[in-house]
Structure formats: C-alpha cells, structure tokens
Amino acid sequence: MTLQKLKVAFLGPLASFSHQAAAESFKKASADLLPHVSFSDAFASVQKQEADYAVIPFENSTNGSVVQTLDLLSDRNNQYKDVKVCGEYYLTVHHCLLVHKNSYPNGLPSYDGKITKLYTHPQAWGQCEKFLNEYFKGVERQDVSSTSKGAEIVSKEKDECVGAIASHFAAEYHGVDALASNIEDRADNTTRFLIFRNIHADRTAGTTLDFESSSSQTPIPNGDSKSAEKEKETTRKTLISFSIDHSSPGALANALLIFKAHGLNLTSINTRPSLRRAWQYIFFVECGRKVSVENDDAVMKALNDLRDVTESCRDLGTWKDQLGVSI
Amino acid sequence: MTLQKLKVAFLGPLASFSHQAAAESFKKASADLLPHVSFSDAFASVQKQEADYAVIPFENSTNGSVVQTLDLLSDRNNQYKDVKVCGEYYLTVHHCLLVHKNSYPNGLPSYDGKITKLYTHPQAWGQCEKFLNEYFKGVERQDVSSTSKGAEIVSKEKDECVGAIASHFAAEYHGVDALASNIEDRADNTTRFLIFRNIHADRTAGTTLDFESSSSQTPIPNGDSKSAEKEKETTRKTLISFSIDHSSPGALANALLIFKAHGLNLTSINTRPSLRRAWQYIFFVECGRKVSVENDDAVMKALNDLRDVTESCRDLGTWKDQLGVSI
Structure with missing residues (x-):
C-alpha cells in the first residue's frame, strides 16, 4: 500500500515567502505544495479536505499581526469551522x-x-x-x-x-538580479506562520509534525540550548477567540481572568472589529503552558468557563511551541 | 487683548477625511486648520507647540486599528513625551x-x-x-x-x-464627479479620531472642548436620549500603554487585573511589536469609568500599581466619551 502524498496549501504565487515557509516546514515529509491565490482559498481547501494542511502568515516581528489572517480566523460566516492550528513555523525574512x-x-x-x-x-x-x-x-x-x-x-x-x-x-x-541584499530594517526580521489542518481529517489525525523553524538555530538567551530544547518539548500554545457583551462592565477582564485561573499564561492579544456592531470586537488570545499531568485538560476547562462570560468563544487549536520562550 | 487663533494639525492634504474631522470637531472654535504630510509631522507639531491640537485617525469600525497611530503612540524614541489624548471625534465615513x-x-x-x-x-x-x-x-x-x-x-x-x-x-x-455615492460596505462605517494636545501648553490647559461627533445623532439603543446624554457627560475614557517582561509567567494577566481592581472597565486592547526584541509587545489598553468622587484618582492609582508589574507604562491621556457606550 502506498500512502498518498500530503497536500500543503500556501498563499501563492510560487516563490513567495509562504512557499518558502511551506517547503521548509514540510521538508521532512513527502508533500505536494499547492499555491493558492488568497488566504480564504487556502482555508477553504483545508475545510473541504482538498488540502491536508495550510501554511499561513500570522505575524511579523517588525510589522505586527497580519490582519487578513485574523479576519479569516474571525470566520464571521462560519465557513471554516473545522480548520484549526496544529503547528507554527518561524521564517527569518531577508529582502x-x-x-x-x-x-x-x-x-x-x-x-x-x-x-x-x-x-x-x-x-x-x-x-x-x-x-x-x-x-x-x-x-x-x-x-x-x-x-x-x-x-x-x-x-x-x-x-x-x-x-x-x-x-x-x-x-x-x-x-532577476539583486541590486542589494538584506535590505530589511532588522536582522531578526521574522515571520511566524501558523499551520492549519481539518480536525475531522483522518489522514492527519495521528501525525505529530514537528515544524523546526529556521530561527530555532538562534541561541536562546538565559539558558543553554539543552534546557531550552527540553522546555520546547513540553510547551504548548493555544489560540482562543471570543466576543463579549460590551455593555456588561468588567466582561473583558473577567474573560481574561479565566486564563490565569487555569494556569494558561497570556502571551498575546489581538482584536478585530466584530462587524456585527460598531466598536465591538473579536478578541484573539494566545496562551501557553508547560504540559503536565495536572494541566492536561486546562484548555477544555478554560473554554467551559469562558462560555459563561462571553457571547461566543472558540478553540482555534493547540500546538507545540517552536520558539522556546519561557512561559 | 485679542487671543491668537487655535492651530489644529491634521493629516493632509486638504480635503482629506482628517481635514473634515478637524473642521467638524473645531467648528465652534476659531481655529486655523493646518495640513501635515505625515502622522509623525502632526505629532511633532504638537510636541513643539507649533500646533495646539492634532486630529489623528485611531480606528475604523470596519477596518480596525490604524497601526501608524499605534506606532506613533509607541513613541519608541521618546520624541512625543508631552503629547496626550484630550478628546475624540467620530466621523461617519461616506465614500x-x-x-x-x-x-x-x-x-x-x-x-x-x-x-x-x-x-x-x-x-x-x-x-x-x-x-x-x-x-x-x-x-x-x-x-x-x-x-x-x-x-x-x-x-x-x-x-x-x-x-x-x-x-x-x-x-x-x-x-471631479461622483460616479457612485455611499459605496462603503457598511452604512455605519465610522472612523474614530483622537485629538491630542501638549500637556505643558498653557494655551490649551484650561479649555474643556466638547467634540460632538457626527455619529452622536444616531439614537443610542437601550435608553432614551436624555439618559444617554447624562451618561455621556459623566463618562471618561483613558488610554494607557505598557510593556511587560514576557519571561515572567502571568505578567500580562497581572497588569490587566489592575484595571479591574481600580474600577476601570477595559474597552479595547491593541498590541504592536516592541521592536526591542522579537515577539515582545507594547500593549495599548483603553478603559472607561463613570466619574465619581470616589474614583477621581483611579487612573493615577492604577498607574502606580502598573509600574510595579510592567517594564514600562505610560498614561496617554483621559478624555470625555463621545459615544455614549455604557461602561
């Protein structure tokens, strides 16, 4: 029996940074890399299981969040309900x-x-x-x-x-020729890509892909590489989105408190307009934890509690940290 | 004695939405409206007291935050230390x-x-x-x-x-002619402008300008206009920025808890890369309170507490709410 090759969607055209990220993150796998003309096409491919994975830029260390990706994750028309993050990949960007x-x-x-x-x-x-x-x-x-x-x-x-x-x-x-190389403002200019899969896809259910990033060779401050490596192995990140009733005082603070209560360390917060009513937002909270027997179900418990204090909330996936930040 | 006319900087050129917002928000004052070629030029004018005020777009109800404004407020080179928000103005945008x-x-x-x-x-x-x-x-x-x-x-x-x-x-x-009018996706497409002054400028120290927004004629749901008007009169918003030590677990949650502890309701959170180290952020927290004798010094107390749990924090100003949201 021969296994069908993995299909990995990226934001085209060919030779884009997304292509490079897809090629590098799946270099150990046997994968066909498929260009897609838009963020939403790449997401739709995973939702329809035409692609096994999608590699999508999420934020850049200089420019900040990629709002198109946050808007996709907002999923305001409930088109991508089975698409979740399963990994991340850091690509050092040289222009x-x-x-x-x-x-x-x-x-x-x-x-x-x-x-x-x-x-x-x-x-x-x-x-x-x-x-x-x-x-x-x-x-x-x-x-x-x-x-x-x-x-x-x-x-x-x-x-x-x-x-x-x-x-x-x-x-x-x-x-074409390069008139000048490495013209980026910062030598550490890095783009973080998120890797998505369909949670109902059997083909990718059992795999635990370890997307070793191009920036992971950088020495990690305040620790030798061995201990950092060990830390990386046990650290998981989770992305959760929610909306709150803005007319209820303290609603946002109460939602954020739940992460702390379950030992989930907040690492970043992003917001996008809800587009349901002006000046109401969808919040994207990323949190991390060192996995232990005790906190194995921390995300599930936090989501249960969040449902009580939010208008809506959604688990957008849990994956292995590739940066080795201490959390 | 004749008073010199107010000078109001806006993001030029002439006839931009910022010009329109500046003209409408200062329509009751005697003001010269001065176009500026960039966000930073407008900010620098206020810092140098060449302009009394600057009117700067902060967020759009459909498109979200204006990242250039957040980057200015990050003030990474400490160029605009005396520039603070003193008001807001909502302009309904028709394209x-x-x-x-x-x-x-x-x-x-x-x-x-x-x-x-x-x-x-x-x-x-x-x-x-x-x-x-x-x-x-x-x-x-x-x-x-x-x-x-x-x-x-x-x-x-x-x-x-x-x-x-x-x-x-x-x-x-x-x-030129309009081939089509009101082509915006949403009829409630509104841009919120922030109005800045120099905290050391005597000329603007005593004035309490009330920037009545173009969207304030919209009926406010769940309340008659009289009670909404009363509520608006006693509601203040405050913007605070801070950075945290990301290697300290719980640092972000602890910082956000302080707002709740002092009765400051979180209404929005934005982040930008710190540019000091990759994947570290500057957080912009906007909070509101109904002013009372008891909470008159709530912002000052919160800032004092924030200094203990953040790497740096900054009061970016307090102003009168023009939206009439219940907080």
Whole structure:
C-alpha cells in the first residue's frame, strides 16, 4: 500500500515567502505544495479536505499581526469551522531589491537613480523603510499580491526601469538580479506562520509534525540550548477567540481572568472589529503552558468557563511551541 | 487683548477625511486648520507647540486599528513625551467613486468598464470591497497617501481613464464627479479620531472642548436620549500603554487585573511589536469609568500599581466619551 502524498496549501504565487515557509516546514515529509491565490482559498481547501494542511502568515516581528489572517480566523460566516492550528513555523525574512538581469552588474554603488517604480507586498514596505528612505525616497510604490509577484513584474517589464522587493528565492525563480541584499530594517526580521489542518481529517489525525523553524538555530538567551530544547518539548500554545457583551462592565477582564485561573499564561492579544456592531470586537488570545499531568485538560476547562462570560468563544487549536520562550 | 487663533494639525492634504474631522470637531472654535504630510509631522507639531491640537485617525469600525497611530503612540524614541489624548471625534465615513468631470453624466448605469486604474488610501479599499468586487473586479489598485490625493490625481490625469475613492468633500474641492455615492460596505462605517494636545501648553490647559461627533445623532439603543446624554457627560475614557517582561509567567494577566481592581472597565486592547526584541509587545489598553468622587484618582492609582508589574507604562491621556457606550 502506498500512502498518498500530503497536500500543503500556501498563499501563492510560487516563490513567495509562504512557499518558502511551506517547503521548509514540510521538508521532512513527502508533500505536494499547492499555491493558492488568497488566504480564504487556502482555508477553504483545508475545510473541504482538498488540502491536508495550510501554511499561513500570522505575524511579523517588525510589522505586527497580519490582519487578513485574523479576519479569516474571525470566520464571521462560519465557513471554516473545522480548520484549526496544529503547528507554527518561524521564517527569518531577508529582502532584496530586485532589478532586471544584468542591469546593474556592479551592484548598488553603480545605481544611477533611474528606477521609477517599486513593487512589493504591502507588508514588505514597512520592513525596509530605512533602505527605501536612503536609496528610493519619493519613488512610486505599487502594492502587489505577493513579493514574488513583484519579482515577476520586474522580469517581464520591458520599457520602464522598475524594481521589486522580494527574496533571493524569488529572484532565482524569476531570473532577476539583486541590486542589494538584506535590505530589511532588522536582522531578526521574522515571520511566524501558523499551520492549519481539518480536525475531522483522518489522514492527519495521528501525525505529530514537528515544524523546526529556521530561527530555532538562534541561541536562546538565559539558558543553554539543552534546557531550552527540553522546555520546547513540553510547551504548548493555544489560540482562543471570543466576543463579549460590551455593555456588561468588567466582561473583558473577567474573560481574561479565566486564563490565569487555569494556569494558561497570556502571551498575546489581538482584536478585530466584530462587524456585527460598531466598536465591538473579536478578541484573539494566545496562551501557553508547560504540559503536565495536572494541566492536561486546562484548555477544555478554560473554554467551559469562558462560555459563561462571553457571547461566543472558540478553540482555534493547540500546538507545540517552536520558539522556546519561557512561559 | 485679542487671543491668537487655535492651530489644529491634521493629516493632509486638504480635503482629506482628517481635514473634515478637524473642521467638524473645531467648528465652534476659531481655529486655523493646518495640513501635515505625515502622522509623525502632526505629532511633532504638537510636541513643539507649533500646533495646539492634532486630529489623528485611531480606528475604523470596519477596518480596525490604524497601526501608524499605534506606532506613533509607541513613541519608541521618546520624541512625543508631552503629547496626550484630550478628546475624540467620530466621523461617519461616506465614500464615492470619483471620475473625471462630466465623463459619466448619467452615472453608474452608463459606466462602460473603461476605468483601468483606481486610487485611494490603503484603508479605503477594505471599506468598499463589495462595491469594488461588483463593478471594478480585477482593476489595478494604486495606494496613495490619502483619499483626497486620489481625487486630485483623477482631476489631473489627461490620458488614462482612472478613478478614485474619496469623499464628496474631496470631489468638490478637486472638481471631479461622483460616479457612485455611499459605496462603503457598511452604512455605519465610522472612523474614530483622537485629538491630542501638549500637556505643558498653557494655551490649551484650561479649555474643556466638547467634540460632538457626527455619529452622536444616531439614537443610542437601550435608553432614551436624555439618559444617554447624562451618561455621556459623566463618562471618561483613558488610554494607557505598557510593556511587560514576557519571561515572567502571568505578567500580562497581572497588569490587566489592575484595571479591574481600580474600577476601570477595559474597552479595547491593541498590541504592536516592541521592536526591542522579537515577539515582545507594547500593549495599548483603553478603559472607561463613570466619574465619581470616589474614583477621581483611579487612573493615577492604577498607574502606580502598573509600574510595579510592567517594564514600562505610560498614561496617554483621559478624555470625555463621545459615544455614549455604557461602561
């Protein structure tokens, strides 16, 4: 009997950072990587079990949360009720300023200021502000759907002198040159991807994938690598969303207290508009715990208590921490 | 003795939504409205006391928080230490699809699909998705620095057939036509502006400006207008930012508990990357209270307690609630 290869959805097109994250996080598995044109398409594939997993950007260490992902997780029309987080992957992001093949063989020192337009994904501008202010101040910026798309446009543009911000991976794929490399503001610029599966899918039910991140080789401060490694093995993160009755005083504080009561350490909070009524929000709370016999059912107990004090709440999944933060 | 007119900074250019918000919120005062090219310029003007007030967008009821404003409030380089919130203003946002003067005198029914490019501020795309998907699917989108700038581009473009999303106010200012009006997804699409002053400025120290919002005429559910009015008069909001030691378990929950302990009702929480270390955040907590003799110093007491459990915390101001939410 031969097992069918795993199908992993990512936010396309080919050679995007999401593609790179999908390739790296599933490098030990036998997987087909499938580009998807939108966040919602990738989620829908997992809901319909056309894909086994989806690899979706969740936050960047410089730019913050990816609101499109939070909006997907809000799932306001109840389209993705079986899609849950099962893992995370940290990808260290390196950007390049890409130009036509052979247009500047001597690199940045020979650049003559002729580029009239730059292309990249909206998140990337904010990650390269210093470089852009120094070398491309005032140059027109055009958002495109992914960094790889920008590289593709540069490769095809015949008349205008244009540039793009994307990875070396995308440069190679589209046959363009890097005028400058590592142009990101911060050397530790990292994007965290969440990996999703369908909770009713038998094919992925038994697997415990360990998505070793590209940033996990970074030494972890305040501890030797062995103890950090041990800590990582026993640390789990959980994502829970809820909405509250804003007219009830103390409702938000009461909901957050429940996490503490069950030994779940709050690590981040995000909010999005509920879109049901103005100035009411959906809260996304991420929490962590070191797994023990005693707290094995802490998430379930917390969810039970949350149901009493929230308008709605939802378990969005539990997975193994890949960062080794102490929680 | 004649008093010098108030100077109010807003995010330019002229005829932007920020201009409209500044004009409406200071309509009862004698004020010069001063356009500024960036969020940071407007903030710097108030810090240097070149402007008395700045009117800055904070969140939209559909699109969520304005991250540039949160980043300004993060004030990572301690540039704006005296700039604090002193008021808020709710502006109901109506968008139009603007085109060349007289190009479609019969409006949307006569539209022939010839527009090849649309211009607007990044936040506006998300507010008009339904309309754009119906009439302008696949049309190239170009981000510009404000909705008004988009209207200006349309007024000046001679060769291409282009459009912009902006207000009627901007259409009149730039002499272009509205092909369609009220194209926003939600009729209650509202932007909340915060109004800032310098806490050391004598000129604005004694004034208690009441920024009556454009949405305040909306009937408030569950209460007659008189009692809602009374409630508004005694309700104050406060914004506090803090960072925590993420390696200390329970630090975030402990910080949030302090608000509850002092009778401050949490109404919203936002986060931005600290940029000091990856995956550490600055938290922005907004809280409200009905002012009474007993809780007059609640904010001061909460800040004192917060200093014990946070790495840093900051009072970003207290102001009169204009929404009439029950808290």
